[in-house]
Amino acid sequence: MVIPVHDVNPVRxxxxxxxxLIAANVVVFLFTPGLAGSAAAGDHLARLCQLHAFLDHYAAVPRELIHHQLPGTVPTGAVGIGAQGPGCLVGPPGYAKSPPLSVFTAMFLxxxxxxxxxxxLFLLIFGNNIEDRMGHVRFTLFYVACGYAASYGFAxxxxxxxxxxxxxSGAIAGxxxxxxxxxPRARVWVLVPFLVFLPLRLPAWLVLGFWFVLQAVYSSGEGVSEVGTVAYAAHIVGFLTGMLLAWPLRPGTPPPPEPRGLLFGRRARPRHSW
Known part of the structure; x- marks a missing residue:
């Protein structure tokens, strides 16, 4: 896996x-109840119960999105003592949840x-150029549309x-x-783990194409022992949605500048011919 750190593609x-978006995601994370390192404190079980209750309210749930089957009982966020020992209490929901709106709130969790x-990191490196090309309003709508497409596609x-x-992830994949x-020809500085982190400047089509292929492999379950909790299918849907929505802008997009004289982050010495 390569780690992008900078692209050679200035914005206007x-x-x-x-x-x-970056600031909003960080603030929401810091104040998410139950997360270690967030503003909410407490022992492990209490934090776990708080987190479950918070996610049940604000996260997108595939069954709710497709079938609108809202649960009759949900975690309350409190800790109780049951037959098997301490655990999270459940009860009737004290709120009215909108599954479509939960897709939007989940994009910040x-x-x-x-x-x-x-x-x-990915949003900072690649989002500024897409916003620059689309404009602030269109980019906002584009970002939200990709997030919704990714969530509903996964669901x-x-x-x-x-x-x-x-x-x-789904919106950023877009x-x-x-x-x-x-x-596709913009140069992206990446760190490639090879004994040490090796800095390389690669074309965007190679970096992002490799990222997409990796998501497809992981989504199929190949190359990993267990897919786990990462929604790789949402990444694929978001990525394809972003490509489709951006395609009409392709003819009028000026090419990025071609960097010259740079080698592994340092300016190479000019060669003289004699």
Missing amino acids: RTPWVTYT HGSWLHLLGNM LLNDTSSDPLIGA VLGAYLVLY
Whole structure:
């Protein structure tokens, strides 16, 4: 897996929407009840119960999205003592949940610092150029549309699942798909783990194409022992949606500048011919 750190593709305007999305995701994470390192404190079981209750309210659930089957009892966030010992109490929901709206709120929820920072890194590197090309308003609508397409696409493939679906990955996958369509030749500095992290400057089509193939392999279950809790299918749907929505902008998109004289982050010395 390569880690992108910078792209050689300057923008003409400040990407305020991208910065706002990053700030919003960080703030929501810091104040998500029950997450270790968030503003909510307490012992492990109490935090776990708080997190379950929060996600049941604000996360997208495939079964709810497709069948609108809302549960009759949900975690209350409190700890109780049952026949098998301490556990999370359940009871009737004290709120009215809208499954379509939960897709939007779920796009700002993350389960760990690694989950959050990984998503925000990709958004920061690739989102500014897509916002620059589309404009602030269109980029906002594009981002939300990709997030919804990714969530509902995953839900259609897993319509009986009651596991919460959270994260900005689907929407950001749409940004990556749009970048591949609009700036395939842009150079991206990446870190490749090979004994040490080796810095390389690679074309965007190679970096993002490899990322997409990796998601497809993981989604099929090949190359991993267990797919786990990552919604790889949502990444694929979001990526393809981003490509489709960005395609009409391709003819009028100016190519990125071609960097010259750079080698592994340092300016190479000019060669003289004698």
